[in-house]
Amino acid sequence: xxxxxxxxxxxxxxxxxxxxxxxxPNRPGRGSHIATASFMVDPDxxxxxxxxxxxEHVIGWAREQGYAGIQFNAVVETNERAVGLWQSLGFEVIxxxxxxxxxxxxxxVGLHVMFLDLG
Numbered sequence: 001x002x003x004x005x006x007x008x009x010x011x012x013x014x015x016x017x018x019x020x021x022x023x024x025p026n027r028p029g030r031g032s033h034i035a036t037a038s039f040m041v042d043p044d045x046x047x048x049x050x051x052x053x054x055x056e057h058v059i060g061w062a063r064e065q066g067y068a069g070i071q072f073n074a075v076v077e078t079n080e081r082a083v084g085l086w087q088s089l090g091f092e093v094i095x096x097x098x099x100x101x102x103x104x105x106x107x108x109v110g111l112h113v114m115f116l117d118l119g
Contacts, residue, residue, distance in 0.1 A: 005065065009057060011041075011050050018045035021054040023061060026071050035067040051082070055089050063118055070116045076101050077110040091116045 006024025010017050019041040026036035037058045041051045062070050070091070075082055077096060087093075091114040099108035 007061060009054070011045075011054060013045065016042075018042040018048075019050040019054055021058050023058050025067075026073070033068045035062040035065070035070045036073060037070065051085055052089070055085060059089065059116065059118075067118055069118050072112075072114040074101070075112040075114050076103065077112050078103060078106055083112065083114075086114050086116075089116070 006022065008020065008022045011019035019039070021037055021039050023035060023037040025032040026034040035058075039051060039054055041054070059070065072086065072091065075086065075093075077083065083093070093112045094115045095113045096110040097113070098110050100111040101109050103109045
């Protein structure tokens, strides 16, 4: 569970949790004006808009809380679905750490840093 000023939310379908988002400041202190978030979505629920709904919730929450932007620190570059979702919500890839993720099928792949300016 995320403690204040952070927040954790879940998406449910019936009695099943099908997704979650944990959000809060990206860094303490001088980095606390930028938000970050982590997401998990049940693979069977991926085509139902769960990730988009959670992403939109995080963006709205970050705006309400007065954050200047949202930074995702590690989006696997081969996860085209996630990269495409975040780009469709206005995030940009601002850098990639080459080979930072050991993908089980592709071997070492890059991790994108993605950013959405809320200013």
